[in-house]
Amino acid sequence: MLVGAAFRMTQTIAQERDLVTAEDFLKIPRGHGWVSRWMTIAAFAITFLTILPLPFIAWIGWQTGWETSISLIFRPRVGELLVNTVMLLVLAVPLCTVLALALAWLTEFSDLPFRRVWAWLCVAPLAVPAFVQSYAWISLFPGLNGLWAGVIISVIAYFPFLYLPIAATLRRLDPALEDAAASLGLTPWRIFFRVILPQLRLALCGGALLVGLHLLAEYGLYVFIRFDTFTTAIVDQYQSSFNGPAATMLAGVLVVCCLVLLSIEAGVRGNARYSRVGSGAARQIEPVRLGKLTPLCLALLIATALFSLGIPLLTIGRWLMAGGADIWRFDEIGYAFYQTLVLAILGGLLTTLAAIPMAWLSIRAPGGAQRALEGLNYLGGALPGVVIALAVVTITVRTAHMFYQTMATILLAYTLMFLPRALVSLRASIAQAPVELEHAAASLGRRPANALWATTIRLAAPGAAAGMALASLGIMNELTATQMLAPNGTRTLAMGFWALSGELDYAAAAPYALVMILISLPLIWLLHDQSQRMAGR
Amino acid sequence: MRLLTTACAGALALAVMCTVASAQDAEGIVVYNAQHESLTKEWINGFTKETGIKVTLRQGGDTEFGNQIIAEGAYSPADVFLTENSPAMALVDSFGLFAPLDADTLSQVPEQYRPANGHWIGIAARSTVFVYNKSKLSADTLPKSMLDLADASWKGRWAASPTGADFQAIVGALLELKGEQVTADWLKAMKENFRAYRGNGTVMKAVNAGEIDGGIIYHYYYFGDRSKTGENSANVDLHYFKNQDPGAFVSISGGGVLASSKHQKEAQALIKWITGHAGQEILKTGTSFEYAVGNGADSNPALVPLKDLQSPKVDPTNLNSTKVTDLMTKAGLL
Numbered sequence: 001m002l003v004g005a006a007f008r009m010t011q012t013i014a015q016e017r018d019l020v021t022a023e024d025f026l027k028i029p030r031g032h033g034w035v036s037r038w039m040t041i042a043a044f045a046i047t048f049l050t051i052l053p054l055p056f057i058a059w060i061g062w063q064t065g066w067e068t069s070i071s072l073i074f075r076p077r078v079g080e081l082l083v084n085t086v087m088l089l090v091l092a093v094p095l096c097t098v099l100a101l102a103l104a105w106l107t108e109f110s111d112l113p114f115r116r117v118w119a120w121l122c123v124a125p126l127a128v129p130a131f132v133q134s135y136a137w138i139s140l141f142p143g144l145n146g147l148w149a150g151v152i153i154s155v156i157a158y159f160p161f162l163y164l165p166i167a168a169t170l171r172r173l174d175p176a177l178e179d180a181a182a183s184l185g186l187t188p189w190r191i192f193f194r195v196i197l198p199q200l201r202l203a204l205c206g207g208a209l210l211v212g213l214h215l216l217a218e219y220g221l222y223v224f225i226r227f228d229t230f231t232t233a234i235v236d237q238y239q240s241s242f243n244g245p246a247a248t249m250l251a252g253v254l255v256v257c258c259l260v261l262l263s264i265e266a267g268v269r270g271n272a273r274y275s276r277v278g279s280g281a282a283r284q285i286e287p288v289r290l291g292k293l294t295p296l297c298l299a300l301l302i303a304t305a306l307f308s309l310g311i312p313l314l315t316i317g318r319w320l321m322a323g324g325a326d327i328w329r330f331d332e333i334g335y336a337f338y339q340t341l342v343l344a345i346l347g348g349l350l351t352t353l354a355a356i357p358m359a360w361l362s363i364r365a366p367g368g369a370q371r372a373l374e375g376l377n378y379l380g381g382a383l384p385g386v387v388i389a390l391a392v393v394t395i396t397v398r399t400a401h402m403f404y405q406t407m408a409t410i411l412l413a414y415t416l417m418f419l420p421r422a423l424v425s426l427r428a429s430i431a432q433a434p435v436e437l438e439h440a441a442a443s444l445g446r447r448p449a450n451a452l453w454a455t456t457i458r459l460a461a462p463g464a465a466a467g468m469a470l471a472s473l474g475i476m477n478e479l480t481a482t483q484m485l486a487p488n489g490t491r492t493l494a495m496g497f498w499a500l501s502g503e504l505d506y507a508a509a510a511p512y513a514l515v516m517i518l519i520s521l522p523l524i525w526l527l528h529d530q531s532q533r534m535a536g537r
Numbered sequence: 538m539r540l541l542t543t544a545c546a547g548a549l550a551l552a553v554m555c556t557v558a559s560a561q562d563a564e565g566i567v568v569y570n571a572q573h574e575s576l577t578k579e580w581i582n583g584f585t586k587e588t589g590i591k592v593t594l595r596q597g598g599d600t601e602f603g604n605q606i607i608a609e610g611a612y613s614p615a616d617v618f619l620t621e622n623s624p625a626m627a628l629v630d631s632f633g634l635f636a637p638l639d640a641d642t643l644s645q646v647p648e649q650y651r652p653a654n655g656h657w658i659g660i661a662a663r664s665t666v667f668v669y670n671k672s673k674l675s676a677d678t679l680p681k682s683m684l685d686l687a688d689a690s691w692k693g694r695w696a697a698s699p700t701g702a703d704f705q706a707i708v709g710a711l712l713e714l715k716g717e718q719v720t721a722d723w724l725k726a727m728k729e730n731f732r733a734y735r736g737n738g739t740v741m742k743a744v745n746a747g748e749i750d751g752g753i754i755y756h757y758y759y760f761g762d763r764s765k766t767g768e769n770s771a772n773v774d775l776h777y778f779k780n781q782d783p784g785a786f787v788s789i790s791g792g793g794v795l796a797s798s799k800h801q802k803e804a805q806a807l808i809k810w811i812t813g814h815a816g817q818e819i820l821k822t823g824t825s826f827e828y829a830v831g832n833g834a835d836s837n838p839a840l841v842p843l844k845d846l847q848s849p850k851v852d853p854t855n856l857n858s859t860k861v862t863d864l865m866t867k868a869g870l871l
Binding site: 233 | 567573575594595596600601603608702742746769865
């Protein structure tokens, strides 16, 4: 009915303006108009850019000569780094998972007092950059170093990345499944392992992968505690030789680590379906009574909040007191704040725009080729910032001088690094915008691109905002790529913090840390709020 | 629709504005600065005040910038290059990327602190020292030579910052003085014996805390900390190897003007200013505690005078950073 009316209107408009012919109109509903064609071209171009570091490493390897390259890869130092990196992942990721699972269960399923406050406190550590966590711990315990220090601080800094997806999934679980299991005689523990845990598989795998990739890419955290990983070693090489082959070959090994992690995740995730059969609203979950265990569970939450928020805030506060008024160099901090904000906003915007083609295709024109293309996007995003920066700096210095050390280049690098964050959010919200609206808008005479803007993209705005917030958050705390690529004279908050703490002026670094946390908090709040609302709370 | 278009247009406008703003910032000269940022800031503040020439800093490490300038070649955005040590200067010069310095700039610094070809110049100097914890070591248990630290008796007892340009310059001096075999063996023993920290200040802090007995660093970290809170140097003292030992190496910080610079006059003026009276006076009165090298310029009176250090004679132009990085990579230190 509606479509018929729209069709009639289109005919009139077409006669008047001779813009949309009946043929055009018939094409669009199938999703093969020129929007689709341009989206495909754009998606291909962006995907090509995201995986550029891979051919880059091969190119350098070939240029250096395979014999030299191989001698740079198979040497004892690389073995040491590999042991460090693997041990870190093997210890920190499971610990992170268990902690996040326990916290998520307590804040979603139990009758713990002030659950909403605790839920927020489990997310808030996202506002504290990992290197600030490390700075706080090393201030309290100056001798802290090595693997276990790395594991503990990593868990504290990164558990929210696992907490978020687990809590979101728990919130949407249908208690009917548990009821069924209970009615079949399962004990609560067995219900947890046989019914709840399998439904969390996607969240657990995805979150664990995210944490693992972050650990591989992290730099500042491990420098403070003198723990060497591939990323710190690549930066060391870069600082000795700029873009020498040794750094690139280390990057090659690091990329292989990422690929291994991705394939482990793909293997564990499996293909099972976990959706609820049938429609209708799920019953509200009845909180589990903790009874005598309440104090113990509260202790876990208090300890987590104390370690992940209390220690950084106390340390920063202590340094601020010790530094007094002298450390508030408002001109420098203000300029760094302004530059950080500009980079984060522009970078976030560009990343979101770059995510549109792939997100649109994955919903409007799904297929085998599209899935493969999308997979490559995630692969590119899994590469550590230092690898992307190394590739971008070498390519621009050798072949694209125009873009060397420009704003455009660093924004491009940010886009490549944070594209998956925007893509995931955007895709989910485009899926919720019915394609028929796009068709109707087209049938009302809008050009295809206009129709897209006016309907789907506008409806996807909340998701796009969330994606942009995630990307901006990443950019604000980014250190290694920013140092390598930023235009001359750039000094972000992270760079300022790093320079001062590097000279052991921990007091002067404290205001930078505080400002970074304060500007991240509203974004975290936005994300938390949105994830709660999407779950209908 | 309109909102989104406005947002995008706004973003684009902002991007353009930022580019323009940064282009305006880039007016004046660009310095690739591997020296301590605080010292260079003191220099350029004085320079800009006197000449009105604006200076934009990019902060990094000696050899990082040296190799970066080579990779950039004729397109380098840098006008001036300042380092903490000589090897990176020698590296850039070996690719012929420096413009010769003005004769009156060169005449401000004695010959031993600049290469004969006059392509770059010493702007300051620093001495290698062994910093040690006073409660762990005493005069008779200190190493006589830096080479002694390769001995098994020193296993797990000393520290260094192998990733920094400072330590790599010291290895460069060792290579120049004792040759490749001795250096490679010493580095191999070092890998067994030493503990790695990032930054000389961090090494001193660890020695001060008693985490480790001693470490190879440069002298001024100690004096800088003493002049401030002293919290990282209360329990330590400095041991000067003297006796022309490789560990008594005095490293010359360099400054040079890039041949590719489009602001030759301004760039030359900066080097002249730093090596002149005003620039060298900042070394004496400021908080850097690096040695002044200008003609007749005095260093801070708290320091052991340069002439008393009995440092080995090393030609700064012969220091080979590429070879050092290779040897250290082979020894598994990088």
